[in-house]
Amino acid sequence: MVARLAFALCSALALSLACSGGGGPTSAGSASEASGSSTAATATATATSTASASTTGAAASTGAASTGGESESASAGGTSTTTTSDATTSGDATTSGGLDPFVHEFHTELVDGRLALVSNLPPTVAACEALAFADPPCDDADADGLVDAWEDVALDRLRPLRRLDEEEKLVSDPKAVIADVGRVIDAPDGFRVFVMLGYSEDYGSCGGFTGHHGDSERVALDLEPYAEGGPGGVRVRQAYTAAHEGTVSDHSMLFAGPKLADLVHGPDPKTREPRWIVFPSADKHATYATIAICEGISLIPCFDEDCAPDGVDDPGAYDRLPEVVNAGEESSPRVSDLAVVGFPGDDAWKGQDFCGGLGPGTCSSAVREKLLVDPF
Ligand SMILES: [Ca+2]
Ligand SMILES: [Ca+2]
Numbered sequence: 523m524v525a526r527l528a529f530a531l532c533s534a535l536a537l538s539l540a541c542s543g544g545g546g547p548t549s550a551g552s553a554s555e556a557s558g559s560s561t562a563a564t565a566t567a568t569a570t571s572t573a574s575a576s577t578t579g580a581a582a583s584t585g586a587a588s589t590g591g592e593s594e595s596a597s598a599g600g601t602s603t604t605t606t607s608d609a610t611t612s613g614d615a616t617t618s619g620g621l622d623p624f625v626h627e628f629h630t631e632l633v634d635g636r637l638a639l640v641s642n643l644p645p646t647v648a649a650c651e652a653l654a655f656a657d658p659p660c661d662d663a664d665a666d667g668l669v670d671a672w673e674d675v676a677l678d679r680l681r682p683l684r685r686l687d688e689e690e691k692l693v694s695d696p697k698a699v700i701a702d703v704g705r706v707i708d709a710p711d712g713f714r715v716f717v718m719l720g721y722s723e724d725y726g727s728c729g730g731f732t733g734h735h736g737d738s739e740r741v742a743l744d745l746e747p748y749a750e751g752g753p754g755g756v757r758v759r760q761a762y763t764a765a766h767e768g769t770v771s772d773h774s775m776l777f778a779g780p781k782l783a784d785l786v787h788g789p790d791p792k793t794r795e796p797r798w799i800v801f802p803s804a805d806k807h808a809t810y811a812t813i814a815i816c817e818g819i820s821l822i823p824c825f826d827e828d829c830a831p832d833g834v835d836d837p838g839a840y841d842r843l844p845e846v847v848n849a850g851e852e853s854s855p856r857v858s859d860l861a862v863v864g865f866p867g868d869d870a871w872k873g874q875d876f877c878g879g880l881g882p883g884t885c886s887s888a889v890r891e892k893l894l895v896d897p898f
């Protein structure tokens with residue numbers, strides 16, 4: 523029972539808190555990380571009814587602080603069955619004005635090989651506020667017209683699991699930290715999801731050559747409305763994986779149309795729902811959509827790329843789905859200081875190098891670039 527309560531609390535605090543290891547940063551080597559942080563919605567803390575959430579600094583920094591804590595959404599993510607959708611209830615358990623409380627029900631599914639999100643919560647604030655429920659979760663702390671609770675679920679459910687190489691150094695580095703920093707926005711005929719895949723260290727290639735503190739990699743998704751998935755239903759229209767982005771050996775790729783079938787999906791370790799899987803190259807963490815693409819990249823000798831755990835007893839030990847935080851928008855951030863996900867000194871929106879919590883210094887590209895530059 524204690525464990526169940528602890529898990530429920532962790533779920534309620536969701537995106538911004540490290541619930542394993544006593545609240546510290548996500549350890550890349552911990553077994554719990556691979557599956558323990560996949561819960562969905564942000565718990566926007568309320569001053570009145572979620573005292574436990576509102577008293578923690580990390581939770582307060584996710585946007586509850588900027589909204590004044592006027593709403594509550596308790597995530598019930600992380601179910602272990604294949605048939606039960608996650609649900610997020612808003613409002614009091616009792617009805618007000620004769621209206622029922624809104625229960626956010628959502629899950630992913632594959633539609634013609636494309637990942638889709640099914641959700642009964644509409645993405646836009648206007649549509650959300652028109653719902654005939656008591657106090658639906660329509661908060662928009664980042665002022666982009668999208669319901670933050672929907673953004674958080676879309677980000678969490680559609681972001682990829684990282685499947686590491688068997689020689690990836692972070693697996694045996696007890697100080698390694700990884701986390702995702704995301705952004706979700708409206709776009710013509712759909713939405714965009716940007717995910718900075720953060721690593722505390724780029725271990726370099728050829729015995730450490732080209733290594734540096736902080737490694738800001740990324741993927742992005744172009745989403746289209748998916749009416750069969752309910753009012754908040756969306757499905758992947760295009761996907762982007764960045765590899766050595768902006769360098770002479772840039773192997774970033776865009777997947778659209780029939781090429782979307784190349785993307786790899788597998789059961790989420792926690793929810794068992796379909797989840798996108800990407801393959802970061804060993805030690806350098808360039809992100810590839812398939813093992814074949816990764817290992818087919820022919821760089822000069824010694825700088826080749828290796829991906830995926832080959833010949834290991836427990837491939838699952840190389841899967842990572844770390845903590846995620848929705849940074850909001852540059853003009854109305856929900857998170858700026860990335861200490862909340864284990865990267866102290868780093869910032870989602872400042873024009874500074876990303877040092878993976880090991881700065882200051884000359885490290886990798888600013889997180890804001892990974893969130894703002896649209897590859898579609
Ligand atoms: Ca929003
Ligand atoms: Ca947003």
Ligand SMILES: [Ca+2]
Nearest residue numbers: 724737806807
């Ligand atoms: Ca890298």
